[in-house]
Amino acid sequence: MEVVIVAGPDQAGELVGGAVAALVSTKPDAVLGLATGSTPLAVYRDLARRHGAGELSLARARAFLLDEYVGLPTGHPQSYRSFIAHELEAHVDFASAAVQGPDVHADDLLAACDAYEAAIRAAGGVDLQLLGIGTDGHIGFNEPGSSLASRTRIKTLTDQTRRDNARFFATLDEVPRHVVTQGVGTILEARHLVLLASGAAKAGAVAAAVEGPVTAMVPGSALQLHPHATVVVDEPAASRLRLAGYYRETWSHKPPWQGL
Ligand code: PGA
Numbered sequence: 001m002e003v004v005i006v007a008g009p010d011q012a013g014e015l016v017g018g019a020v021a022a023l024v025s026t027k028p029d030a031v032l033g034l035a036t037g038s039t040p041l042a043v044y045r046d047l048a049r050r051h052g053a054g055e056l057s058l059a060r061a062r063a064f065l066l067d068e069y070v071g072l073p074t075g076h077p078q079s080y081r082s083f084i085a086h087e088l089e090a091h092v093d094f095a096s097a098a099v100q101g102p103d104v105h106a107d108d109l110l111a112a113c114d115a116y117e118a119a120i121r122a123a124g125g126v127d128l129q130l131l132g133i134g135t136d137g138h139i140g141f142n143e144p145g146s147s148l149a150s151r152t153r154i155k156t157l158t159d160q161t162r163r164d165n166a167r168f169f170a171t172l173d174e175v176p177r178h179v180v181t182q183g184v185g186t187i188l189e190a191r192h193l194v195l196l197a198s199g200a201a202k203a204g205a206v207a208a209a210v211e212g213p214v215t216a217m218v219p220g221s222a223l224q225l226h227p228h229a230t231v232v233v234d235e236p237a238a239s240r241l242r243l244a245g246y247y248r249e250t251w252s253h254k255p256p257w258q259g260l
Pocket of ligand 1: 037038039131132
């Protein structure tokens, strides 16, 4: 696992946006895995800037959302489908229908989860998966206790996650209790995992995921099982990493041609 400690969101966005741009330049029909929440916004801003500058085209790329709320009406501004449409698709040139999320309005939700897995497989799998991490250690919406082999399925949010996400809704009661999320096993099949975290509230989850034991109690720790995982954190989020000095030294001596 590579841990990169950055000064702030702009540096994180530029670094990870650069990795996406490098991928798409060698593989224009790359498959991206998209995360929502506050943290990936810096990456989406960077992709929009690169597109605006004529440096990046996603016209042949495809993308899959990591997770989605269950129970919000179609087009609800806090649905992750709307979030990605607003924060990313509106600013780049994805083809229509190139970005997919799980069909949380299907009558048969279990079949929709299986269909989502099949769609990811049919696209050839995810090349680069963006991830955030919850204060409780979740990736996607795989809450503590999620099987490390889990696939796309329905999950119930913890109270902690619902409280963390209440800032996007008028009241806590409006935060859905149920979600569909790619499983930990699904996420681990992506070819490159890039987890971003910022702020002191994430320091404990980052330390547990990066340096703690691999355990279903910290789903983010599953990154330790992946051969190509990158963790990009700001100083406050890195503040509980025991090997922070080593990560800084490694990064400062990394050959520039190597990329993420
Ligand atoms: P955040 O969410 O980026 O809004 O902090 C991260 C997550 O819950 O995965």
